[in-house]
Amino acid sequence: MEKxxxxxxxxxxxxxxxxxxxxxxxxxxxxxxxxxPAQADPPRPPSTTQSEDAPES
Incomplete structure (x- = not known):
């Protein structure tokens, strides 16, 4: 055999x-x-009260 x-x-x-x-x-x-999957913001609970920033009438 040849090398x-x-x-x-x-x-x-x-x-x-x-x-x-x-x-x-x-x-x-x-x-x-x-x-x-892309990380989404955690779900927020629905607010039942008015926001503090909203003016009261």
Whole structure:
């Protein structure tokens, strides 16, 4: 059996590949996590009395 030749990959190319893999992993995680609904203000109880700011008549 012949020994396969190993090609040298420049460092810049290997780092670019690692960055691309990392970006894909981050994007995959972002898409896998379900989005939480926007936090709305807590519901206020209905007021049965007049507001203190309203002028009395």
């Amino acid at each position: 396969s030749e190993r090609r040298q990959i420049p460092l810049a190319a290997s780092l670019a590949g690692l960055r691309l893999i990392g970006a894909g992993a981050v994007l995959g995680l972002a898409l896998a996590v379900p989005a939480s």
